[in-house]
Amino acid sequence: xxRRNAILAQSIFFSAAAILVLSTGALVLFIGSTGLxxxxxxxPASFFFGRSWDQNTQDFGVLPLxxxxxxxxxxxxxxxxxxxIAVSIFMVEIAPRPIRRIMRTAVELFASLPSVIYGLLGLTxxxxxLRDALHVGLGKGILAAAVVLVFxxxxxxxxxxxxxxxxxxxxxxxxxxxxxxxxxxxIWRVLVPAARPGLLTAVILGMGRAIGETMAVxxxxxxxxSRIPSNLVSGATTxxxxxxxxxxxxxxxxxxxxxxxxxxxxxxxxxxxIAGVRLATGGKSTKASTRRAVPxxxxxxxxxxxxxxxxxx
Amino acid sequence: MSADVRDLVASREEAxxxxxxxxxxxAKFNDTVxxxxxxxxxxxxxxxxxxxxxxxxxxxxxALSWSFLTTAGSFVNTGGGIGPQIFVSMYILxxxxxxxxxxxxxxxxxxxxxxxxxxxxxxxRFSTEALASVPSVVFGVFGAIVFLxxxxxxxxxxxxxxxxxxxxxxxxxxxxxxSMRTVPESYREASLALGGTRWETxxxxxxxxxxxxxxxxxxxxxxxxxxxxxxxxxxxGTTISPNATYSLxxxxxxxxxxxxxxxxxxxxxxGLQDAQKVANGAAAVLLLIxxxxxxxxxxxxxxxxxxxxxxxxxxxxxxxxxx
Amino acid sequence: xxxxxxxxxxxxxxxxxxxxxPELALRLANVNLYYGSFRAVKDVTLDIKARAITAIIGPSxxxxxxxLRSLNRINDRTPIFRAEGTLKLGDIDICAPTTDLVEIRRxxxxxxxxxxxxxxxxxxxxxxxxxxxxxMPRQQLTEVVEQSLRGAALWDDVKDKLDQSALxxxxxxxxxxxxxxxxxxRPEVLLMDEPASALDPISTLRIEELxxxxxxxxxxxxxxxxxxxxxxxSDVTVMMTMDTADRAGxxxxxxxxxxxxxxxxxxxxxxxxxxRFG
Numbered sequence: 001x002x003r004r005n006a007i008l009a010q011s012i013f014f015s016a017a018a019i020l021v022l023s024t025g026a027l028v029l030f031i032g033s034t035g036l037x038x039x040x041x042x043x044p045a046s047f048f049f050g051r052s053w054d055q056n057t058q059d060f061g062v063l064p065l066x067x068x069x070x071x072x073x074x075x076x077x078x079x080x081x082x083x084x085i086a087v088s089i090f091m092v093e094i095a096p097r098p099i100r101r102i103m104r105t106a107v108e109l110f111a112s113l114p115s116v117i118y119g120l121l122g123l124t125x126x127x128x129x130l131r132d133a134l135h136v137g138l139g140k141g142i143l144a145a146a147v148v149l150v151f152x153x154x155x156x157x158x159x160x161x162x163x164x165x166x167x168x169x170x171x172x173x174x175x176x177x178x179x180x181x182x183x184x185x186x187i188w189r190v191l192v193p194a195a196r197p198g199l200l201t202a203v204i205l206g207m208g209r210a211i212g213e214t215m216a217v218x219x220x221x222x223x224x225x226s227r228i229p230s231n232l233v234s235g236a237t238t239x240x241x242x243x244x245x246x247x248x249x250x251x252x253x254x255x256x257x258x259x260x261x262x263x264x265x266x267x268x269x270x271x272x273x274i275a276g277v278r279l280a281t282g283g284k285s286t287k288a289s290t291r292r293a294v295p296x297x298x299x300x301x302x303x304x305x306x307x308x309x310x311x312x313x
Numbered sequence: 314m315s316a317d318v319r320d321l322v323a324s325r326e327e328a329x330x331x332x333x334x335x336x337x338x339x340a341k342f343n344d345t346v347x348x349x350x351x352x353x354x355x356x357x358x359x360x361x362x363x364x365x366x367x368x369x370x371x372x373x374x375x376a377l378s379w380s381f382l383t384t385a386g387s388f389v390n391t392g393g394g395i396g397p398q399i400f401v402s403m404y405i406l407x408x409x410x411x412x413x414x415x416x417x418x419x420x421x422x423x424x425x426x427x428x429x430x431x432x433x434x435x436x437x438r439f440s441t442e443a444l445a446s447v448p449s450v451v452f453g454v455f456g457a458i459v460f461l462x463x464x465x466x467x468x469x470x471x472x473x474x475x476x477x478x479x480x481x482x483x484x485x486x487x488x489x490x491x492s493m494r495t496v497p498e499s500y501r502e503a504s505l506a507l508g509g510t511r512w513e514t515x516x517x518x519x520x521x522x523x524x525x526x527x528x529x530x531x532x533x534x535x536x537x538x539x540x541x542x543x544x545x546x547x548x549x550g551t552t553i554s555p556n557a558t559y560s561l562x563x564x565x566x567x568x569x570x571x572x573x574x575x576x577x578x579x580x581x582x583x584g585l586q587d588a589q590k591v592a593n594g595a596a597a598v599l600l601l602i603x604x605x606x607x608x609x610x611x612x613x614x615x616x617x618x619x620x621x622x623x624x625x626x627x628x629x630x631x632x633x634x635x636x
Numbered sequence: 637x638x639x640x641x642x643x644x645x646x647x648x649x650x651x652x653x654x655x656x657x658p659e660l661a662l663r664l665a666n667v668n669l670y671y672g673s674f675r676a677v678k679d680v681t682l683d684i685k686a687r688a689i690t691a692i693i694g695p696s697x698x699x700x701x702x703x704l705r706s707l708n709r710i711n712d713r714t715p716i717f718r719a720e721g722t723l724k725l726g727d728i729d730i731c732a733p734t735t736d737l738v739e740i741r742r743x744x745x746x747x748x749x750x751x752x753x754x755x756x757x758x759x760x761x762x763x764x765x766x767x768x769x770x771x772m773p774r775q776q777l778t779e780v781v782e783q784s785l786r787g788a789a790l791w792d793d794v795k796d797k798l799d800q801s802a803l804x805x806x807x808x809x810x811x812x813x814x815x816x817x818x819x820x821x822r823p824e825v826l827l828m829d830e831p832a833s834a835l836d837p838i839s840t841l842r843i844e845e846l847x848x849x850x851x852x853x854x855x856x857x858x859x860x861x862x863x864x865x866x867x868x869x870s871d872v873t874v875m876m877t878m879d880t881a882d883r884a885g886x887x888x889x890x891x892x893x894x895x896x897x898x899x900x901x902x903x904x905x906x907x908x909x910x911x912r913f914g
Contacts, residue, residue: 003510005512006510006511006512006513009512009515009516010423010427010511010512012419013419013420013422013423013426013427014423014427015419016415016416016417016418016419016420016422016423017419017420017423017424017428017437017486018437019416019420019482020420020437020440020441020444020482020483020486021436021437021440023440023444023479023482024440024443024444025440026455026459027444027447027451027452027455027479030455030458030459030463031451031454031455031458034458083354083358086350086351086354086355087351087354087355087358089351090351090352090354090355091355094348094351094352095355096715097715102359103355103358103359106358106359106362106363107358108607109362109366109603109604109607110358110362112536112540112603112606112607113540113600113603114539114540114541114542114571114599114603115540115542115543116540116542116571116572116574116575116596116599117369117540117574117596117599117600119575119578120369120574120578120592120596121365121368121369123578124372125365125368151358151361151362154358169752170713171748171750171752172752172754173713174710174713174746174748174752175748175752175753175754175814175817176754176764177710177713177737177741178708178710178741178745178746178748178818179741179742179745179764179765179768179817179818179820179821180738180739180741180742180765180768180769180821181738181764181765181768182340182341182343182344182738182768183344183348184340184343184344184347184348185340185343185344185768187347188347189764189767189768190754190764193754193755193756194754194755205446208446208448211448212447212448212449212450212451213448214448214449214450214542214543215542215543215575218543218579219575219578219579240448240450240543243450243453243454243547244450244453244543244546244547247453247454247457247547248546248547248550248551259454260454260458263450263451263454263455266448266450266451267447267451270443270446270447270448270451271443271446273446274442274443274446335770336769336770336771337738337739337769337770339770340738340768340769341738
């Protein structure tokens with residue numbers, strides 16, 4: 001009796017775990033097979049190299065979306081990566097303990113804000129500010145999206161970069177200081193190179209967050225899909241923003257399939273980024289990249305997990 | 314060898330000459346500049362965050378009142394609220410947690426207690442990791458294909474809850490698994506030594522000790538469900554049918570609080586009174602819920618730690634992989 | 637100046653200083669060291685001779701390491717640590733708030749308990765301190781790196797793999813690399829905190845030989861748990877114990893190593909070196 005229960009229990013738990021594998025497979029399979037149907041309506045060339053996306057003309061060229069996503073991510077990273085590394089260095093090497101605690105709380109709060117709130121802030125603060133400062137158009141565009149994303153990507157990047165720096169042994173710091181390095185020389189010449197895999201992971205996962213972010217971007221990017229944007233301040237779109245804007249209203253099968261194909265591209269890019277993390281960390285990436293799930297919800301790493309992992313505060 | 318040593322000292326003066334004062338001053342200067350820059354960057358980040366929270370609350374708090382939280386938006390009079398949207402948010406929250414918790418905890422038990430290193434375990438880990446990194450909008454698209462079309466559930470609360478279940482499963486599994494891994498090995502050994510089967514050991518020793526961790530995971534997942542928007546726009550919809558507000562029918566379309574903020578700000582609801590005020594109020598409510606969730610999670614974490622600090626004996630014995 | 641003439645000058649300088657009476661390198665007067673309100677080391681007054689090896693011995697927890705680590709102020713990294721009293725390197729007050737830490741640490745090098753090479757190439761590890769203070773011509777850099785590695789008796793082991801990671805070296809080699817890294821900036825004093833405690837006996841012996849070689853030109857202060865090591869390698873021995881009343885470490889006896897080990901004046905010293913306590 002007890003034995004049968006034990007076997008039953010084990011199979012139930014295994015099924016639960018198997019659902020994770022099945023879901024991942026189903027995700028790729030369903031989105032892939034549905035998305036690829038787009039090629040029964042339009043040619044792959046006109047999808048991948050088309051310079052316009054317009055449901056009125058049934059043109060579904062992905063370049064405006066792809067370009068918007070890449071440009072947004074690039075502009076975000078250029079500002080966001082140095083900022084995150086500077087902040088994590090400050091938290092680990094410079095800030096006294098009480099300030100570090102405030103910072104960590106701040107970063108965790110940042111992470112837990114829903115993206116629609118970021119969008120709201122972008123809409124009421126960033127967009128008007130850009131419009132007035134630059135006197136171009138409405139202020140909505142890639143630059144506005146990037147400004148919002150800079151702050152949205154900070155929790156992910158800061159918490160991973162901070163972990164990477166904090167896990168360096170104290171002996172490295174003492175070794176550098178003992179030969180007469182200033183604190184900055186110690187940081188720049190010893191700690192940053194030693195933490196490079198972790199810092200790289202932080203940047204890649206921040207990048208993943210920027211590429212996948214939907215609502216906050218949708219609210220400030222302008223949602224112009226018909227052309228490749230010519231500058232950073234006129235209306236543009238990104239892949240996720242186009243999906244969430246158009247999918248609920250997509251009536252033609254071609255339009256719907258094209259949008260799902262965009263989701264498939266997004267999925268593929270994400271999987272490539274995970275592979276990148278594995279490469280950066282030399283294979284053992286589990287902790288770092290599942291952490292991305294957490295910032296999206298909550299606290300970069302919930303204090304519970306961080307502390308239980310032996311991260312002494 | 315002593316010749317080598319003498320050589321060293323011979324170059325001491327020479328090395329001293331190389332350590333020129335200009336370079337040293339420059340190093341000092343760089344150190345100061347770097348410190349100032351990094352402190353300023355951090356200050357900027359913190360000021361922006363707290364500034365932003367302040368602005369949100371300043372715009373939204375005046376709108377809050379009991380009637381705002383309990384009544385529907387009005388197309389006739391001013392003073393409408395967000396009652397139905399709060400109801401839908403809570404409904405989806407409960408429904409989704411009802412699916413996510415047993416699945417997530419079950420999978421976590423498997424990974425923490427049964428899984429042996431091997432291909433299968435690697436595959437499960439990789440899937441969890443991949444699932445955790447997929448953008449939420451992609452889950453929305455998946456839900457739209459599978460739940461809406463294939464299962465004919467249509468835009469509905471149930472479609473949304475199922476989609477969010479998949480979205481949150483990796484987080485739940487990881488947090489629950491982590492909390493089980495902190496259960497001291499001595500508990501398991503004690504139970505096994507008394508002749509318990511593995512299943513009894515898990516039921517009586519592991520799961521009870523992991524409960525604070527599981528509760529924390531539920532709180533965090535709940536916070537995430539409340540804030541989620543993109544997948545719900547694609548699966549639950551953006552409207553609440555006027556003759557089915559507060560309906561418990563899971564096949565109704567719905568509009569959560571977060572979606573409502575977006576609809577009011579971006580799509581617009583023609584004729585709705587006080588739309589901007591309602592949007593700001595709804596955003597403030599969202600923010601307050603998130604703050605509450607953070608405090609709640611911190612509280613459970615604190616309890617968890619208190620328990621552990623009292624009971625943790627030897628760290629887990631060898632053989633169990635530590636990741 | 638050519639290499640040859642430099643060597644000649646060096647040997648003259650070297651022999652001249654050896655003839656002269658040993659001078660003092662470090663002077664400590666009424667030094668008290670605190671962690672918060674806890675006094676870890678009390679009332680140490682001590683003169684450390686130049687170009688000699690001073691060993692600090694004593695039971696665990698008597699503050700040996702704390703005392704050593706306050707000499708180059710590396711212990712300042714502990715937020716609650718505080719030093720009182722006079723610590724002087726020549727005319728420089730080590731503890732004065734205006735003192736340039738970089739200068740202090742350039743003149744007082746340190747080797748730690750566990751080898752702590754940077755995760756960089758062997759060459760970069762040794763050149764690290766040299767590159768900190770402005771650019772040095774490559775040729776000269778290479779020369780100094782070689783001298784330092786020779787000085788640390790490591791050159792023959794690594795001369796063919798200078799661009800390989802330092803982490804690939806054995807523990808003993810890593811520790812000698814750390815000594816080379818400390819030597820490269822040409823310090824006057826070398827602090828060693830149980831430098832062989834993490835090494836096997838053969839590596840330990842090599843480090844001891846090396847220390848003995850280095851003392852011709854360097855003032856060495858070494859903390860050790862190992863009585864034989866102190867007896868073999870040092871000229872002067874400082875015995876510290878922990879006061880049973882307030883748990884503060886203090887110096888109970890200072891003297892010529894021979895005298896300490898053959899004819900200790902203090903009862904605690906005698907008990908400690910004969911292994912009866914500690």
